[in-house]
Amino acid sequence: MTTFTPKTEDEIVEAVQWALSENAPVEVVGHGSKRNLGRPLQTEHTIAMSEYSGVTLYDPDELVLSAKAGTSVAELETLLAENGQAFQFEPMDYGPLLGQAAGQGTFGGLLATNLCGPRRLKSGSARDHVLGVRVVSGRGELFKSGGRVVKNVTGYDLSKGMANSWGTLGIATEITFKVLPAPETETTLIVRGLADDEAARAMAIAMGSSGEVASAAHLPVNVSGRVIDGVLKGGASTLLRLEGFAPSVNDRATMLKGLLASAGTIVDLSGDTSRKLWQEIRDVIPFVDGTEQPVWRVSMVPMEAYKLVASLRMGAAVDAFYDWQGGLVWLRMEGEPEAEAVRALIRKYGGGHATLVRASTSVRAALPVFEPQPAPLAALSKRLKQQFDPSGILNPGRMVAGV
Incomplete structure (x- = not known):
């Protein structure tokens, strides 16, 4: 087993040319922070x-x-x-x-x-x-x-x-x-206590307004307490981030509070606390638990996402939270990931795609980790691979078996 650690561009070229001459597939990594995402590779060289x-x-x-x-x-x-x-x-x-x-x-x-x-x-x-x-x-x-x-x-x-x-x-x-x-000022409005369907409607209203909302997310009650040291514990939290110059942020916050006054109690977070909150949502901190329990990243129609989660919960123990106004759903499942069941429900509720972000090596080897492509697109992907890497030496099978 050989590990190349090139320090110059010429050494990178030489390493690839060696792999090509030996017909030796290689794994390409940086520090390996995403090594366990995707199908496991069977390569002897890095x-x-x-x-x-x-x-x-x-x-x-x-x-x-x-x-x-x-x-x-x-x-x-x-x-x-x-x-x-x-x-x-x-x-x-x-x-x-x-x-x-x-x-x-x-x-x-x-x-x-x-x-x-x-x-x-x-x-x-x-x-x-x-x-x-x-x-x-x-x-x-x-x-x-x-x-x-x-x-x-x-x-x-x-x-x-x-x-x-x-x-x-x-x-x-x-x-x-x-x-x-970078934004001069950041404030997050938090609407407390909304159910998933109510949160979807509230986020749609906010995003469709003149409030220039930079980010919209919803943390159900069983997830809300797992961010920023439990500050949001005790109820679901629907989050709206506002950024820009302070006077503009303040005016837009006031407007949105009026627009959503009937939705529930609204509280503010600002500055470093707001930034930390969104960083933890970004990095899926609610599901960082030291396990290999399956975590899915699902992209779909925002107003259909809560229906997907409700359907999944009828047959399995599922934790979920929503980003991108509901267009991105993070799912943590207690049992084995049922890839076809998840993807069938996505198709039922308007379409989208699902990536198995976290699972054991054996599970990732057995399931299509990335959303299977329609036949015409899969054929195009194979031709693209053939053009750039005809011998299939770079991260072979990382995304699709045999490619």
Whole structure:
């Protein structure tokens, strides 16, 4: 078993070319914070990018940051915060949920898994902010796409194509992202005591208003007490985050309180407490319990999500909470994950897709972890893999068996 820890781009190319010449599949990792997400790999060799790190360009005035793929996301977020800036797509940290330490995610992993957080409704995901990328393909060839300015794409945007590829198409070596000013003020309005269906309606009203809500989530009663040291214990919590300049945030908060006055008791959280709350929602802290009990990430029609959860609870012990106005549902199941049952209910309630984020190795090997693609799309994915990695040496089978 060989582990390559390249320190230069040339060494990354050489490692891939060696794997290609030996027909030896390799696992591509950073620090391994997301290693237990996806189908388990059966590879004898590893390319670990953790030592290929460092910021190569940061221009706060131009709102552009470039860094090597092994650079810690936590390190980059600290650098941006020192300059009053941030990744607006708010990349989540899978580490704690998957039994790893927090803050281990890398820049390359951020793009490869297309990370985002509760601000997704307003700011999109990683693929919406990437400007350029340098990549070593499974052919052992280095190529680049995009650049260091916003308007830089002609033809296919391969920078976005690397997003959500999970290291199966190529190894990103250097990535450039657009960054933006961090919000000056943050306040969270919390409507207490709503049932799931009532919360769905309240969030829809708030998101459809002129309140410019940045994030909307709902924590049912059995989940609400598991965030920010139990501050929200004692009842369900429907959360609306407002960001911007203080006078604007205050005015919008007053407007929303009036709009939702009949929904229930409304309390405020602001500053660091509000930020910590949304960080814990982002990182699925309510389900960080040191176990391998199945956790699903379900994306679906927001107003149908609570129906899915209610149907699942008729046949299984299920914990759930809702982000993205209900468009993202996190499910923790006590028993074995019934993939087809979950996906059949998603189809019944308007469609969407489900990813098995956490489960034992044996379960992840036996089930389709990622949403199975329709035949035409699956055929296109195979052709894309064939173009970038014809010998199938990069993270083989990570997303789909045999691909």
